[in-house]
Amino acid sequence: MPRKIADLDVREILRAKGEPFQLIMETLSGLGPDDVFQLHATFEPIPLLRVLGRQSWRGIVREVEPEHFIVQFSKEQTDRPYWRIDNRGLEPPQPMVRTLDLLEQEPRFASGEWGLEIWNDRVPAFLLPELAERGYDYLYDEMIDEDFVRVRIFKIYDGAN
């Protein structure tokens, strides 16, 4: 099975004072070891991060607008936290635009605190020079078995930014 980003939006449940924990656990139970779980919530779900952390799901949180937090959970062990986006099935130049938009929107990429991992149909030949131009390093990996290319984009984190 090709890896995927499973997206779950529980904001409506939370606004209605409901309890989405069961739904979250059901979604997680259907995921493979390489999959990513992406949760939309109205607040930063610190207790959930702690609970899932004990099950080796590492989570990172972005506040994209007031009362809209996106949390990504992954089991993959990496040198730094990586935010992941799936650009497969998008026609060029959409993967490039999406990637550069996100790099500009989230300051933790520019500071080196986080890295960005993109899943593309092919090596993004036109994106790579643009990344270098903006001071990012990158590594790419052709996932032959799953027929896609994984690119990890990052800056060296000096902790002072």
Place this chain on the structure above:
Amino acid sequence: MVPPSTSHTPPFHVPIRYMLTGVASFLLFAVLLLVAGVRSGPPSPAPLWVTTTHVLTLGALLSFAMGASYQLVTVAFLTPIASVRGAAWNYWLYIGGLMGLWYSMARWWPTGLALFGTVTALAVIVYAVIILASIHRSIVRGPIRGFIQAAHVDLILAVLAVLSLIIAMRSGMEHGLEALLVTHIVLAMGYFTFLIMGFTLKLLPMFTLAHGHNERPTQFALWLLHGAVWTFILGEWLWGPLSWIGGALAVAAYLVFVRYIIDVIQRRVRRRIEWPIRAALAAVASGAIGAVALLAASVLGRSWLPMESVVSFYLLGWAAWTLLGYAYKVVPFLVWTHRFGWLAGRQKVPLVDDVLDVRRSRVVYALYGPGFIGFSISAAFGWTWGLVLFSGLLATSLGGFCLHMGRVLDPKWLWRVLRGGDVRP
């Protein structure tokens, strides 16, 4: 994971100069086609037809293919061009040779033909060597590598064949001239066929968003095509019936390739196939029909089916139509990348569709399809009225194509880029 690589993309002025020359040559070809149809009747060795044919092959098709190759090789093989400076300077050698050669053909000036033919040949060989050297450095394997390498080897051999022809003619030789000419034509057709099939392996899945298709059978198409080219040439030099086998191998190669195309289309994610891709698919069908016509001409004899008609059908229906198809996707994307790609994320940027709405291309194809079919049939039967009518359709269609390509490029920005300036203000 693969370590960081530097930018492979050549400066924009390198591919776009060649591609623009290709577009301008299409316009010139459209005008000459109309004039030749009216003044000289069906295609023949008359100077005007020879010039018209070489405006299409050396100008429109080869020039555009050179520009596209300088760009696509870096993307498909993840390698830089072996000599960017060589590619940039070679443009002037090529354009100088080309202009002189067209003039010499139109005036049938033997000294000019020899001089400018040699200059153009040298420029084409330099281009092919740069591409082969670039691919040689790449770690990318697979069928595409075989196709693109074969294309450029055939191109070098096609040029050497025509140089031999010039030398043979100037030294007064009488034997083997037609065989040399056929060798040149078959190798040139081989170049376009290998090149189109090779880049189709990259472009078609990209523009249809196809996944999980099997590229391996195209290896058979590659070897069948090699067999087709060489048995056809041997048939011309040694024993006529060998060319039957050449024709049959060409048909078999297309059948394998068509099977691959069907596989890609069946596995596409994008449901709606855009007009430029439909044109490229129609061109594959035309190529297959051209291969059948080649086989028929070999078996039945050239008095039944003139080789000029087969070649013109093949060039217009396969090579030119494919180019007209992919150009609508590749040129706006390239221009967008260089004009707006660096702004992405920093400010709102236009979409590629804002640069050129590809739906406009359908008018061009609606005229081009009947135009080249009617032209080829009229050429085969010697119908002058048909030649004039369908040349008019082709000229209108190609005029529309040039207009669309012209709209993609902002003249002030383009002028700066063509002079070697930065794509960024």
